[in-house]
Amino acid sequence: MTTQQPVPEERRPANRGPKAAAHNRAALITAAREIFAVQGLDAPLSAIARRAGVGQGVLYRHFPDREAIAAAVLERNVREIEGAAAVTGATLAAVLGVVTWHQTQSAAFIGLLHAAGMNDRADTRAWSRKLSERVGNALRNCLPAGHRLSADDLMLAIAMVSGAATGPTPQERERRAVAAWRLLGITVGPVRSFEDE
Amino acid sequence: MTTQQPVPEERRPANRGPKAAAHNRAALITAAREIFAVQGLDAPLSAIARRAGVGQGVLYRHFPDREAIAAAVLERNVREIEGAAAVTGATLAAVLGVVTWHQTQSAAFIGLLHAAGMNDRADTRAWSRKLSERVGNALRNCLPAGHRLSADDLMLAIAMVSGAATGPTPQERERRAVAAWRLLGITVGPVRSFEDE
Numbered sequence: 001m002t003t004q005q006p007v008p009e010e011r012r013p014a015n016r017g018p019k020a021a022a023h024n025r026a027a028l029i030t031a032a033r034e035i036f037a038v039q040g041l042d043a044p045l046s047a048i049a050r051r052a053g054v055g056q057g058v059l060y061r062h063f064p065d066r067e068a069i070a071a072a073v074l075e076r077n078v079r080e081i082e083g084a085a086a087v088t089g090a091t092l093a094a095v096l097g098v099v100t101w102h103q104t105q106s107a108a109f110i111g112l113l114h115a116a117g118m119n120d121r122a123d124t125r126a127w128s129r130k131l132s133e134r135v136g137n138a139l140r141n142c143l144p145a146g147h148r149l150s151a152d153d154l155m156l157a158i159a160m161v162s163g164a165a166t167g168p169t170p171q172e173r174e175r176r177a178v179a180a181w182r183l184l185g186i187t188v189g190p191v192r193s194f195e196d197e
Numbered sequence: 198m199t200t201q202q203p204v205p206e207e208r209r210p211a212n213r214g215p216k217a218a219a220h221n222r223a224a225l226i227t228a229a230r231e232i233f234a235v236q237g238l239d240a241p242l243s244a245i246a247r248r249a250g251v252g253q254g255v256l257y258r259h260f261p262d263r264e265a266i267a268a269a270v271l272e273r274n275v276r277e278i279e280g281a282a283a284v285t286g287a288t289l290a291a292v293l294g295v296v297t298w299h300q301t302q303s304a305a306f307i308g309l310l311h312a313a314g315m316n317d318r319a320d321t322r323a324w325s326r327k328l329s330e331r332v333g334n335a336l337r338n339c340l341p342a343g344h345r346l347s348a349d350d351l352m353l354a355i356a357m358v359s360g361a362a363t364g365p366t367p368q369e370r371e372r373r374a375v376a377a378w379r380l381l382g383i384t385v386g387p388v389r390s391f392e393d394e
Binding site for chain 2: 125149153156157159160161162163164166168176179180183184
C-alpha cells in the first residue's frame with residue numbers, strides 16, 4: 001500500500017523543474033520583501049533563503065546578488081500596484097491604499113531610491129525612473145476627470161508620503177504615512193496589499 | 198621696509214593654534230557641505246580637504262571619520278535653522294525657506310536619516326531624534342497662534358518635502374521641494390541659506 005504514497009511536499013527536493021523554479025522564485029521574493037521590511041536592505045540573505053524554505057544555493061541561482069533580489073521585490077511591488085489599478089471600477093483612493101501599503105513595507109527601499117536620484121549611474125537612474133513612470137501610468141487611469149491634482153502632482157505626493165513613512169516598525173510607518181495623506185487632503189482607501197483581496 | 202610686512206594669509210601654515218584650528222574646522226564643514234551636496238555622502242574626503250584648503254592630516258585631526266564630518270554638517274545646519282528662527286520678527290515662511298535650502302543642499306543626508314529611522318543603533322536614532330526636536334522647537338517659536346498646522350504637523354510636512362526633494366542637482370531638488378510645499382498649501386519664503394543674510 002505504501003508504494004503509491006507520494007513523497008510528502010516538504011520532503012521533496014526544492015527545485016524540480018521549471019514549475020518548481022517559478023514557485024521558488026516567487027517564494028524568495030515574498031520572503032525578501034518581509035525580511036527587508038523588518039531588518040532593512042542589509043539583512044542577511046541567508047535569512048531570506050530560510051524564510052522561503054530553500055537552500056542558499058537556490059537563492060543564488062535565481063538572484064546572483066542583493067541588488068538582483070531587491071530589484072525583483074520592487075518589480076513585484078509595481079506589478080501589484082498596476083494590478084490594483086486594473087480592477088474594474090478601481091478608485092484612486094483604493095489604489096493609493098495599495099501604494100501606501102508598499103511604502104510602509106518597503107521603507108528600506110526609499111533610502112535606496114533616494115541614493116539612486118543622486119547616483120551617477122545612468123542605468124540605475126533610468127531603471128528607477130521607469131518604475132516610477134509605470135506607477136504614474138497606473139494612477140492616471142484611475143484619476144477622475146477634473147481632479148484638483150494632476151498625475152504629476154500625485155507622483156510628487158507619493159514621494160512626499162515616502163519621506164514621511166519612516167520609523168522602526170511597519171505600524172509606525174503606516175501611522176505616519178496616513179497622517180501625511182491627511183495633511184495633503186487626499187483620501188486614501190484601506191492600506192493593504194493587493195494580493196490579500 | 199619689508200621686515201614688518203605680514204606673511205600673506207595663503208602662505209601661512211594651515212594650523213597655527215586654537216584660532217586657526219577653529220577656522221580650519223569651520224572651513225572643513227563648509228567644504229563638506231558643498232562636496233556632499235554635489236557628489237553625495239560617499240564623496241572622497243580628500244576632495245573636502247582640498248576644497249577647504251587644508252591637508253588631509255588637518256581633516257583627520259578634526260574629524261576621525263566620514264560619520265564625524267557628516268554629523269558636524271548636520272549640526273551646523275540645525276544651528277543655522279535655530280539662528281533664522283531667533284531673528285526678531287522671524288516669520289514661519291522665512292524659517293521654512295532656510296529649512297528648504299538645507300533640504301535641497303543636503304539631499305545626500307536624507308537617505309542617511311531614513312536609514313537611521315530603520316537603524317537598530319539606539320545612539321544614531323537618539324541623535325537623529327534630538328536634531329529633529331531642535332528644529333521642531335525652533336519652528337514652534339515662529340508658529341502663529343491658531344495656525345491650521347500643529348508643530349508636529351509641520352515636522353511631518355518637512356519630512357514629506359525631504360521625500361520630494363530628490364534629483365541629481367540642487368536646482369532640480371529646489372524645484373521639487375517648492376512644488377511640494379505648494380501641494381501642502383504652505384507658504385515658504387525665499388529658499389536661501391541663513392548665513393547669506
